[in-house]
Amino acid sequence: MKTRTLSSLGLTAPSDVAVTGLSVDSRKVGPGELFAALPGSAAHGARFAAMAAERGAAAILTDREGAGMLLEGVPVVVAEDPREALARAAALWFGAQPEVIAAVTGTNGKSSVTAFVRQIWEGRGIAGINLGTTGVEGAWTAPTAHTTPEPITLHRLLSEAAAAGVTHCALEASSHGLDQRRLDGLRLRAAGFTNFSRDHLDYHGTFEAYFAAKMHLFERVLPEDGIACVNIDDPKGLEVAAIARERGQDVLTLGATEGADVRLLATRFEEDGQSVRFDWRGGVHQVRLGLVGDFQAANALMAAALAHACGMEAGEAIEALPRLGTVRGRMQLAAVRARGGAIFVDYAHTPDAVATALRALRPHAMGRLIAVVGAGGDRDRAKRPLMGRAAAEHADAVIVTDDNPRSEDPAAIRAAVLEGAPGALEVGDRAEAILRGTAMLGPGDVLLVAGKGHEAGQEVAGTVHPFDDVEQASIAVAALEEAARG
Ligand SMILES: CC(=O)N[C@H]1[C@@H](OP(=O)(O)OP(=O)(O)OC[C@H]2O[C@@H](n3ccc(=O)[nH]c3=O)[C@H](O)[C@@H]2O)O[C@H](CO)[C@@H](O)[C@@H]1O[C@H](C)C(=O)N[C@@H](C)C(=O)N[C@H](CCC(=O)O)C(=O)O
Ligand SMILES: Nc1ncnc2c1ncn2[C@@H]1O[C@H](COP(=O)(O)OP(=O)(O)OP(=O)(O)O)[C@@H](O)[C@H]1O
Numbered sequence: 001m002k003t004r005t006l007s008s009l010g011l012t013a014p015s016d017v018a019v020t021g022l023s024v025d026s027r028k029v030g031p032g033e034l035f036a037a038l039p040g041s042a043a044h045g046a047r048f049a050a051m052a053a054e055r056g057a058a059a060i061l062t063d064r065e066g067a068g069m070l071l072e073g074v075p076v077v078v079a080e081d082p083r084e085a086l087a088r089a090a091a092l093w094f095g096a097q098p099e100v101i102a103a104v105t106g107t108n109g110k111s112s113v114t115a116f117v118r119q120i121w122e123g124r125g126i127a128g129i130n131l132g133t134t135g136v137e138g139a140w141t142a143p144t145a146h147t148t149p150e151p152i153t154l155h156r157l158l159s160e161a162a163a164a165g166v167t168h169c170a171l172e173a174s175s176h177g178l179d180q181r182r183l184d185g186l187r188l189r190a191a192g193f194t195n196f197s198r199d200h201l202d203y204h205g206t207f208e209a210y211f212a213a214k215m216h217l218f219e220r221v222l223p224e225d226g227i228a229c230v231n232i233d234d235p236k237g238l239e240v241a242a243i244a245r246e247r248g249q250d251v252l253t254l255g256a257t258e259g260a261d262v263r264l265l266a267t268r269f270e271e272d273g274q275s276v277r278f279d280w281r282g283g284v285h286q287v288r289l290g291l292v293g294d295f296q297a298a299n300a301l302m303a304a305a306l307a308h309a310c311g312m313e314a315g316e317a318i319e320a321l322p323r324l325g326t327v328r329g330r331m332q333l334a335a336v337r338a339r340g341g342a343i344f345v346d347y348a349h350t351p352d353a354v355a356t357a358l359r360a361l362r363p364h365a366m367g368r369l370i371a372v373v374g375a376g377g378d379r380d381r382a383k384r385p386l387m388g389r390a391a392a393e394h395a396d397a398v399i400v401t402d403d404n405p406r407s408e409d410p411a412a413i414r415a416a417v418l419e420g421a422p423g424a425l426e427v428g429d430r431a432e433a434i435l436r437g438t439a440m441l442g443p444g445d446v447l448l449v450a451g452k453g454h455e456a457g458q459e460v461a462g463t464v465h466p467f468d469d470v471e472q473a474s475i476a477v478a479a480l481e482e483a484a485r486g
């Protein structure tokens with residue numbers, strides 16, 4: 001069995017015992033393992049140390065507060081920041097990581113950008129993966145439960161990928177992950193910033209704390225010799241670029257804004273894609289993208305910039321752009337009605353993302369734009385009416401439905417969304433809502449089904465019912481075509 005001494009994992013305790021593994025959950029600790037008793041939002045992990053010891057934990061890692069709560073018996077490692085110590089210990093425990101790692105932060109676009117970076121690598125024959133909300137994808141695959149997995153899982157995945165020959169990884173850095181130092185054991189080559197808007201205030205409390213969490217990526221995780229790729233069209237972009245420069249990092253700026261290193265000059269929207277003209281450090285290029293939505297063009301350019309920051313020639317990265325395919329559940333064309341009218345599935349689950357997705361679809365729609373929208377339970381309540389309002393403002397018709405009510409009353413969540421969209425139709429059952437929206441589609445119309453993207457289930461009162469927006473869109477179209485044939 002593999003064992004490592006605490007000191008070889010960068011941890012100091014009165015006795016340098018060997019451990020057989022790492023765990024953050026007392027309920028899952030195995031014999032001989034190190035139990036990290038972390039200060040949490042609901043409880044201090046030290047409260048569960050006795051349970052961990054009973055299950056055979058060989059040592060406990062905690063902070064000063066936690067140490068004061070422990071009974072004697074098991075060796076204790078006291079760290080100023082036990083989450084950071086755990087991240088570094090996990091990196092040492094698992095050892096290997098892909099040689100080249102790029103991380104992307106931002107409220108929206110992380111999954112899209114990381115998947116595009118992986119596709120660019122793939123096109124050049126590089127064994128690359130993207131790791132985040134949609135799992136580990138590319139040259140090696142695995143499911144993930146979180147956008148940025150906690151460090152033990154993260155380093156296990158990275159070491160397994162590296163062992164399978166993966167040399168490049170693009171991963172999503174969530175604000176929770178950055179705040180909880182899940183990425184602190186990574187060796188990054190480059191980092192990207194897409195944008196900043198309202199999300200996760202239930203966790204971070206204030207906009208300032210949310211932004212500060214994101215900035216840890218440049219202030220702490222990306223080393224001084226790393227390259228920062230920053231979207232300066234976002235109001236926070238220049239601040240991010242300044243933080244990166246302050247750290248000594250090279251900065252590559254992107255956007256339509258004057259002075260951007262990679263500057264978008266013009267876009268022409270087509271039914272199933274768009275052509276973009278841009279200036280890359282003095283050279284003008286024009287490429288056709290098979291992607292819908294102006295922000296997907298921004299994501300694609302960010303991906304090319306990151307691939308370049310990770311060592312690829314700019315020309316090679318640009319050449320890969322026309323071959324990029326949509327990411328599952330992100331502005332994905334799900335189904336088309338025989339008489340015309342298209343259904344797009346998108347993961348927009350914040351007020352800003354709903355507005356952005358609808359605004360992005362507008363130039364692709366010759367007729368009406370219809371939105372199916374809902375908000376999740378046990379998440380930021382304040383965003384609900386704002387999501388309703390965004391839908392009402394940017395669509396011609398809105399249907400309010402359920403999206404993972406979790407432990408809450410679904411009708412109460414819908415009522416909060418409806419506050420922002422008073423004229424909307426209320427259809428709690430999501431399959432029926434998609435069917436109703438699909439029935440409203442005429443030639444040239446576009447339906448956006450927002451909120452679930454790639455998700456495979458609808459979580460209601462502790463049960464996850466199988467549910468897939470893309471599949472439901474096809475089912476709705478098939479049912480309506482059959483009814484039309486009579
Ligand atoms: C809100 C949040 O991020 N919580 C994370 C945090 O838990 P916490 O601090 O709230 O934990 P707690 O319940 O107070 O418990 C304190 C400690 O005691 C431990 N414990 C608890 C109970 C017990 O019986 N035994 C035990 O050992 C817990 O494992 C924890 O270490 O620290 C834990 C250990 O590192 C994480 O597993 C946990 O992630 C949970 C699973 C989670 O759901 N996180 C989500 C919200 C998340 O991280 N999402 C982001 C962003 C997604 C997005 O962008 O949309 C993501 O990257 O996925
Ligand atoms: N660059 C962008 N600017 C604004 N909105 C975007 C951008 N990219 C994607 N979006 C919108 O945000 C939604 C989420 O996109 P994506 O999954 O790529 O982001 P994410 O940052 O990974 O989200 P999450 O935090 O949930 O993991 C998309 O469905 C789309 O509506």
Ligand SMILES: N[C@H](CCC[C@H](N)C(=O)O)C(=O)O
Pocket residue numbers: 349375376377379403404451452455
């Ligand atoms: N990872 C995010 C996505 C939520 C997407 C939406 N479908 C919802 O359930 O609110 C969260 O858990 O807040």
Ligand SMILES: [Mg+2]
Pocket residue numbers: 110111132133134147172
């Ligand atoms: Mg994501």
